Amino acid sequence: MSRIGVFICHCGENISRTVDVELVASTASQFPGVAFATDYKYMCSDPGQSLIKKAVSEHRLTHVVVAACSPRMHERTFRKAVEQVGLNPFLCEMANIREHCSWVHEDREEATQKAIEIVGMLVERVKKNRVLPTITVPVTKRALVIGGGIAGIQAALDIADAGHQVVLVEREPSIGGHMAQLSETFPTLDCSQCIMTPKMVDLANHPNIIMHTYSEIEQVDGYIGNFQVTIRKKARSVDENKCTGCGICMTKCPQKKIPNIFDRNLGTRTAIYVPFPQAVPNVPVIDRENCTMFKTGKCGVCQKVCGPGAIDFNQQDTLIVEPVGAIVVATGFELYDITEKPKGSPIKGYGEFGHGKIPDVIDGLTFERLASASGPTGGKILRPSDGKEPKQVVFIQCVGSRSREKGISYCSKICCMYTAKHTMLYHHKVHDGQAYVFFMDARVPGKSYDEFWRRAIEEEEAVYIRGMVSRLYQKGDKIVVMGSDISVGVQVEIEADLVVLATAVQPRKGADALAQKLGISYDKYHFYSEAHAKLKPVECATAGIYLAGACQGPKDIPDTVSQASAAAAKVMTLFSKDKLEREPIVARVKENNCVGCFACRKVCAYGAVEEKEIRDRQGNLIKMVAYVNPGVCAGCGTCQATCPSKSVELDGYTDEQIVAMIEAL
């Protein structure tokens, strides 16, 4: 026989103003099973909680219903309180008579009647509540970081410095990401390589970091604290352990005319290559598509010249399984490519800008390579078509971004600042040149950012034109830029030597496929979604997975580094305990009933349903039944509503509990 205690809160006057709390308490005391009912001004306060605890002990209460605010507000508070006097926390329920009653109704009679009914429902429900033990799961104190750009590097270093092992996976042959491609960085104009490469070396030499470059995530199994990640280490054709990084293979390779992707196709590279001279690890990769040996079976020059014998044409992809407890996703971004109009994509191409057919129309990242001292031009600003120094350069902002017509409505955030930086770099290198910028708005919030932007105009003589460009076309060796200056309301035509487009920041291609492997959600642009836009900006809704950098949304370097350190801090918090406690709201299979149809497995978004063999004493297989892994189950209950034989139950939301509430109506 249950002895239920009902506690009605006045919430100051928030509830008692419209609900007759004394009447609710006296009515509730008459409900079958209720042993004690009372009301109090502030139930969540210390004296209020003491009142509940005292009543539980004095009246030997078996269940508790607190009628107060939303359970989203104080369920944890009251469950903790009853736990302190020896009651299982899941035998305490809250009736929401504030947000769902007193605050939304004015009529006192109606509100009181509704409050009584709500309490009645919860009293019936709580009778069916069962003792639920807290579930603890072990924590593997190793982290996986996906992506070796500045976000991944920062997160990996922070976690490794805290004493935990980190596995870093990078898709490209070298870590470094986009930051390694930049020439100088705003707002201080320090050289990107100078601040980036020491971090790359730190990472490679860190005793707690295992680095898998030229590798991709194949599969992710498990759950918070206990992930099993399968990594595909692509065949490099070079033995990492033997290679000394002397680079003689690259100097001897006969294939020398392959466009260098790292240099945005401005320069060329060999078939055996490192993406850039400061690459970490400094171990080349054979590009099998372009290698003569792989194409024709004849060549092997690199193998002949390699002293340590590191070249291995027969190397195969290998799969490595790494157990980790937490995952930081830092896959970064790529720039919107105006040359393509992907099939079926809502994003429209830029026909008015020549669809990328004009060679001297380049994007911001290409300009970075031109300006970079280690770039294909050695830091000279020379235009791609004829190698001449451009004397008039037009920069166009918001190409793709903030354009609902083109399919991307968000602001790419970094372009205003990097365009200002580009005008400065250009002015430093071409003293008699003139930079023009077409812009919609200058969005330069950030420490020392506005000052930087103003400096571009006031000291570095960039001409900013507020307005957009309607058309670009080639005329002789010039590009005619037709635009408007809306601040004075005139049409503008500039004959430019070079046009630089600040194209939109987009998530990496394949971001959605990776998200599906990880079981995290993404928005319509395929940026990964954080659990809460303001209060949980680095956590994913999927427990144990954290976000860092531009894979979550456009971000500049300072923001990326901050978020990466924040993600690392979250991982360290998780690793501070040996075991993890989680709410026991999980599904359980009634094995006697289960017929093994596995309809539940089909609807489970978490892959929590496994197969279990039921055997008799002789060991003969009787049947296969479903088993829900309590570590993986997220507690949505979709399996229970789907099960045709009603063999699976979600603890805390059993059919019994729900039907009891409906019957109380």
Place this chain on the structure above:
Amino acid sequence: MHTEKPKHDFEPKIIAFVCTWCTYAGADLAGTSRMQYPANVRVLKFPCTGRIDPVFIIKAFQQGADGILISGCHPGDCHYISGNYHARRRFAAFRKLLEFIGVDLNRIQFSWVSAAEGGKWVDVVTDLTERVRTMGPMVEFKDLALEEQWSGGLNSPDLQEIYEAM
């Protein structure tokens, strides 16, 4: 401020099955924003709309509910990745069944209300309440349930005829 509320002859009973992450939170927001709506609705909280078994709807009608609301996260926003999609499919099929057995589908509302949509919650609840009010009480299921309780079985003349024919 206090306008005299019109007294109605019939106050429908509305049961809302909602998910805890979106619609329950949206209803909380309506409260914190002090919006007003009819007091006819009783909210049952579920982790996800995917947990809502159609049997609960039948059960609620048997218990005298006049209108039913099912509401969860918007498509794509499910806290449990895809629970709301399963719910949507399930109720698309279930509606057909209810229609077949003669339930007026205007008594059932399926909607998406996010945690940020307190106003939408108020609109949905108000609309459903007023709509069901004009439709009058839903008695068929309740009568059936009562009959079943009293007689231990269904015993209408129509059914009797069918049994005998068999």
